[in-house]
Amino acid sequence: MDNISYKEVNEDVVRTMTKTGWKYWVALILCAGLAVALWGVPWGYQIYVGQGVTGLNTPTFWGIYLANFVFWIGISHSGTLLSAILFITATPWRRSIYRSAEAITFFSVLTAAIFIFVHMGRPWNFYWTMPYFTTRQLWVNFTSPIMFDVFAISTYMTSSVIFLYFGSIPDLAAVRDRVTGWRKPVYTYLSLGWRGTDAEWHWLSKSYTFFAVFIIPLAVSVHSIVSWDFALSMVPGLNKTIFAPYFVVGAIFSGTAAIVTLMVCFRKAMKVEKYITLMHFDKLCMLLLVMSLLWSYINVVEVFSGWFANTSAENETLRYRMFLAPHSYMFWLMILTNSILPLLFIFRRLRTSIFVCVVVSIGINVGMWIERYLIVATSLPRKFLPNMWHDYIPSLLEISVTVGSFFFFAMLFLIFVKVWPSISIYEVKEDIGFPMRKGFKRH
Amino acid sequence: MKNLIIYIITAVIFVVTLGVGYLIADQYLGRAPEQPINFSHRIHAGDNEIPCMYCHSYAERARVSGVPNVQRCMGCHKIIKTDSPEIQKVAGYWDRKEPIPWIKVHNLPDHVVFPHKRHVKAGRKCQECHGPVETMDVVKRIAPLKMGWCLKCHGKYDVKNGRECWTCHT
């Protein structure tokens, strides 16, 4: 990035926000349309008719919606957590990608949160899950893992948004100074009168660091709590002590993979290859490799300890998950994508191959989705009383909603790119170094 | 620009207050529907001091207090004030062997179990929930009949298990 001038950075980033080709519009409208058609409309129908339109049944009360919820929460760990860890460890290659990563966090938490309402029987009463004083003297159940979720996710969402916003203030100011028309007042408001004084930089840096430190345990706790939705039950296959770390690792794993996928698309679409270089992919893929190994390790431990315990309930769940119809093929697909394919990243050449990156990262995302799906769909159908066992097959409507959520997410991201500086201008500039001193080289 | 914001704020306030108004109407404004017969509780319970449970005879014994049957009306009005047009309406129903289709003023949703019996036996006055009916020409709902209102009273009288969900909900 040595041959880039400050001006170029500014212009490139503003260009991503102001210059919109027709293809982009088509993509955006397509995403929005599909999100409504595949998610909005079926969801409306489901609210009107009842949860009976899903494939849920008596032992399997949680299905694909819960899997989606966990999946999107997992994706959310990409950004904020990654960004914060890399910030604290002062990793230089973070700078050009962290902004989009944080946005991904926010959008995926949003999608995940909506899935909670999608899976509720009476979503119009959702506000009963919030603790507030009422004349009816009703309270919420603080011992419920679902309540933990409500708090954890709302806290996480709020902090993520603040984290994203704080880091963006100088850039918003930069944008403010370069746009005209209706954008001008908007960014004027948003940049909070940022002028770039030393004091402002000082406080920004302080608060940003504070949030970075604050958000790491928060992110870990959020996914632990999500795992407790399952792990605190007694259902064989869900009641696992290892679930919290398993979910956190899985979350980072899938989140990183999501970033890789999105970065490939983003740099291609917005022509910002000079900011997101192969070096970035190299590092991200290394992270993926590490996470894959960790994930595989925990998976092996889980299966081993389940097998070793040799209780009827545990055995049956494992057998059902790994060897019996209708879900066993998914299990082995997951092993392939999550444990075996990432091993390709041992080789530097493959780490820097965009094609391999795309294939493997999409594979990991599919695999991680399957993991969440299997946790729900192969544990609940095999609970304690064999008489009540019943397989779960998602209905078309549920699948449609699932697919729709991806379009919804894509739509949010496409909008984000247009309204927010999606690459951190000031930090990229830090990377470039001082322009007045020609010949300055970073080490 | 500034104007736009003002307009937006005005619109938001309008919409919000619209909702608030609706809630007030729904929750707190009682209603006094028009009944098929202009029955006056003021005359019966107020001026003539007929006890409530003379007509609403099930209140002490059952979940519902019961509307008086037409026979009960005619029991008195065979003799009393037979020339009044309203009484003639009642007589008309009686002659046609038709019950009088009264309109419900106090209505509870199905998932609420409200036994009049227990409340009467605990010594509650009818007026505590129904208001000063003996002064009303047209009966009007004065209480919101909402859960918070129920609980206020249950708290006030320290009802045993009075805050248990299943004391009132089935």
Next chain:
Amino acid sequence: MSGILTRIKDKLKSYRVPGYRTKFDYKWTMVVDLDRCSGCEACVVACYAENNLPVVGKRDCDVSRRFSWIRIERYVEGEYPDVKVKFIPIMCQHCDTAPCEIGCPVYATYHNQDGLNVQVYNRCVGTFTCATYCTYDVRRFNWFTYKWDAPLEQQLNPDVTVREMGVMEKCTFCIQRIRVAKDTAKDEGRKVTDGDMQTACMQSCPTDAITFGDMNDPNSKVSKLAKSPRRYRLLEELDTDPSVIYLKRVMDDKKGSGNGHGSSHG
């Protein structure tokens, strides 16, 4: 200062969520004698009639959405000709440490003053958590708003709410009957005694396999039956402390399952 504290305490008490009781007014308990149970399912129909359970039809039965709050499970073991068939009626076990109560975020299910695990339909938001956590698969969900073909709806029991879509439900130990019994007892100025009320399933059981009563009363029939050496509770190793006590079936199966197991609580 202490005055303010008391007031805050009082205020919080009014908000105190129900369910932290150790002593109960009554301790309703059901004893099911598996040696008497013939598996005839009279209890199942009784429950349908008493509790307004909807009939869901073949398609929904196929995806396991049948509504019976009490069900008979069968377990068949052995190969021809040494086949043993065993029955067990399973309804909500009204666990004292119920997994479902932990799960519900809005307290739609909680432990009431009678030791019952109750479900408040109008509070339920339908997160399915209770049903997922339930280890006995006894919770039923209103997948749709069910309709009765006229005039079948004339049979519906007015003492029991007809549930709307999106609400979880389960066996209530016929709480509406308990309410009537308590009402009568209160009129007579006494406590509910043994024999004042029967649950619908107990009432119908031709072999008298089901007994229901108050465990707090040492002279009640359930208290006596609960001391039987045949006593065990379903999936006792999960420590849910159920209020339903089963009496082992007397049977000469070679496995001798349960001998010495679970009977240590007698």
Next chain:
Amino acid sequence: MKRRDFLKFIGAGGVGTGLGILFGQAIKPPGSKLIPYLIPPEDVIPGIANWYASACTQCAAGCGILVKIMDGRAKKVEGNPLHPISGGKLCVRGQAGLQSLYNPDRIPGPLRRKGARGTNSFEPISWEEALSEVTAKLKELSDKGENDKLYLLTSALSGHLGRLTDDFMAGYGSTNTINHDLFDYRNLRYANSAAMRLDAIPHYDIENTQYLLSFGADFASTWLSPVNLSRGYGEMRQGEYRERGKFVQVEPRISLTAANADEWVPAKPGSEAILALAIAKLIVDSGHYTGADASAWKALLAPFGLTYAAEATDLDKKKIRHIATEFMNTRPSLAIGGESISAYSNGVSGLVAVNILNHVAGNLGIKGGVRANDRDLFAGTRAKKVGPGIDALIRAAEAKEVGMLLHYNNNPAFTTPGTVKAAEALKNVPYIVSFSSFMDETTVLSDIILPANMSYEDWGDHFADPAPGYQVATLMQPVISPVYKTRSLGDTIMELGRGVGGAVAEKMPGGTFADHIKESWSKLYSQNKGMSASALTFERFWRDTLATGGWWPEGAYKEQKLSVTPKRVARHVSKEPAKFDGAATQYPLHLISYAQAGHLDGRGANIPWLQELPDPVTSVVWGSWVEINPKTAARLGVKMGDMVEIESPHGKIQSPVFLYQGIRPDTVAMPIGQGHTLYGRYAEKRGANPIEILPSTVDKRTGVYALNSTRVRILKTGRPGDLVKMDVSTDELGRNIVQTIAPGATGKVPPSSHH
């Protein structure tokens, strides 16, 4: 902020609130109506249930019931705790009777046939029109002098309704009253009458027995008087202060009852009688039987040696000997013979064999054995001898000898074998009057339908048969007003009788059927001293009876001596095996058709509760199935849920497979009840009816169609079936769900003893 803006906000808020309130008031739903009584009925408090006593008519057992009435509607049916048959309990069908009452498919009023016969095209008519038409037709037949061509086809009508119809037929001059139900125990009555000279079915005292040996009696779900017998069963197992009784069931498949047995003895279909006689022989030979006629018994039973029996029944010799030893040494013991022993071409012989077995073991006329019921069930209402069966009617109809048919409350077009072609035969009848409540396969053939009230809407009475050792008369009263435009059957019959005039009119009592019931009971009251003792006046007695549900002199039981003599039964004891249609080589499997717990003979199929009630043994809902042993299925290459064709020499039906370890590998079984072509929305076009492919084999002595008298073969169709079962796995997987304890460990423990 400018002041103007502030005012704007205030204005918007004010207008908004105002409009909101107006809107809220405007859309408030108009209050629902509150309709008071015109004149309040006595004892009715809104919201408080009243219970009225009546009798259940869902099967012939006659359980006393209480119906819960709230606000004029029937809410629940429960057993009448005072009643000796039900004892406060009720089976699935009894409780589901309400859905029969409130069934949306009930015939709402009188109908006249419009289109061709059997096409289900009817037009509604008024009651006056209907009655006058039927009266005219009856007169017409009478004018032709063909009075004896009037046939009456009903289920067994107990009590005064039965007597009224008898009077009607007698007055009209016809003897053709045909009582038919698929499970009406004609064979049992005949066998008991032949062996023990009993007209009434005796009381099988399961409650007090120590050893119950049942030959295919499915008393836990359908046989005879299931509630009463189940109550006895519960007591036999764990009654207080008694030894736990042992129970052995002989049956080719594990029915609900067999599932409860300590031992299941899967004798070969058709060989149960031989097993019973072999056990009897072992008992006689052992010297246990000390009667004077021991040698005669020995001679009679001589052909039924152990070796022969073991071969015929496909059982282990040791097992037979073991059962015989236990049966005679455990006192008291009891053998009962149910459907599966009597459903063969020689069904009566099987039931006689059971009687012999009871006799030689000394179980007749003792507590815990077979106890006689009074022949005189109620003053003047003798137990009916076995009259002509449905086969008589069908033969007459085929020969066009039926001039007019009155039909009520049964469905021969569904419950007679397909080869009999009952529907075709009935089409020959020129005029059919039906009093049925539902449009079923038989009712649709009628020319005019005069729907009768259901028992909950009508007066009536029921005399229990079998009774529990003493007379039980149950009174029925209308507990709700009729749901549809239906009429009391008694009133209809009386009106028809009066309309026809002549001898019939003279036989018809005056007033309404309700008056008739009350008058009859007053006669019974004055005749019967036992009744008078409890109350001083009839009015008082009547009031009490209405409240308690009937009259039964408990404790009036007199032990009656019963015996079977070799002479009486000699002609029923033979080595001749049961006949099966179809060569064993071509049709290798026996077909057992049995009464399904919810649907009995198919009458429960239109009740949604019963359709959705899992079969107690297989847990199948909303359809039929064929039970096949997994070994046989593996040989045939079919698996659970596959649609197969069940072919007998007389036809074929299709049904999904249910794999069941508890059935003999050479046998398949199908439940009766489904496969209706017409019986309301819940029953129609659902499953298959195994009776369709049965031969017209009858036991010649009684004319009862033998349900298990054919062999079949199973053919794959390659299609998946529509099997919906609730059990996903019946394997306990060692999870200790149904825990058991060995019999020796407890014997009997009084409930109060400590561990």
